[in-house]
Amino acid sequence: DAGVTQSPTHLIKTRGQQVTLRCSPKSGHDTVSWYQQALGQGPQFIFQYYEEEERQRGNFPDRFSGHQFPNYSSELNVNALLLGDSALYLCASSFNRFSNQPQHFGDGTRLSIL
Amino acid sequence: AQSVTQLGSHVSVSEGALVLLRCNYSSSVPPYLFWYVQYPNQGLQLLLKYTTGATLVKGINGFEAEFKKSETSFHLTKPSAHMSDAAEYFCAAPLDQTGANNLFFGTGTRLTVIP
Numbered sequence: 001d002a003g004v005t006q007s008p009t010h011l012i013k014t015r016g017q018q019v020t021l022r023c024s025p026k027s028g029h030d031t032v033s034w035y036q037q038a039l040g041q042g043p044q045f046i047f048q049y050y051e052e053e054e055r056q057r058g059n060f061p062d063r064f065s066g067h068q069f070p071n072y073s074s075e076l077n078v079n080a081l082l083l084g085d086s087a088l089y090l091c092a093s094s095f096n097r098f099s100n101q102p103q104h105f106g107d108g109t110r111l112s113i114l
Numbered sequence: 115a116q117s118v119t120q121l122g123s124h125v126s127v128s129e130g131a132l133v134l135l136r137c138n139y140s141s142s143v144p145p146y147l148f149w150y151v152q153y154p155n156q157g158l159q160l161l162l163k164y165t166t167g168a169t170l171v172k173g174i175n176g177f178e179a180e181f182k183k184s185e186t187s188f189h190l191t192k193p194s195a196h197m198s199d200a201a202e203y204f205c206a207a208p209l210d211q212t213g214a215n216n217l218f219f220g221t222g223t224r225l226t227v228i229p
Binding site for chain 1: 146148150155156157158159160163165166204206208209212213214215216217218219220221222
């Protein structure tokens with residue numbers, strides 16, 4: 001039973017570029033959330049997708065956007081990259097989006113901005 | 115909005131000693147609380163969760179946590195540390211009262227186990 005899978009593992013971009021990160025949820029999960037984890041900090045919530053719609057959003061600018069596909073997989077897009085966007089981006093999936101349902105995390109995509 | 119506070123960014127224990135990682139939460143309603151572990155260059159793995167019911171929650175790898183409403187605490191313990199327990203530990207709670215399961219994470223506690 002595959003867990004949450006993310007691709008790519010590592011990515012290097014330069015300022016101003018755009019990037020797309022991908023996530024496949026754990027089997028049986030229909031809800032996907034994205035988090036940003038800067039070095040030495042806890043993860044920060046970016047947004048959540050359920051039924052192909054953004055359901056909740058954290059305090060991130062609209063340079064950060066996403067998508068969920070009919071098979072529940074998801075993409076995170078970041079435009080006009082800044083040096084401060086360098087971080088580990090984590091995808092989490094859950095059986096539903098209610099607060100008692102734990103989220104299961106992938107190993108993340110490490111994004112470095114030069 | 116809910117939040118959690120982890121006391122101690124670094125904790126060192128000897129192999130075989132008690133592990134105690136502290137987490138306090140703020141909320142006026144019974145929360146859902148979680149502990150996650152992150153090994154180097156990996157994502158987060160769920161250790162245990164408190165939803166409702168029994169206040170002593172047992173998790174994986176011998177860890178447990180006790181929900182104490184009177185102290186607004188949810189400390190993580192393990193009776194005997196193993197070298198493989200060396201990792202970063204995060205306490206987390208739902209981000210807000212909307213009923214969604216998106217999480218607010220504490221700043222983390224790095225556990226070092228001394229042989």
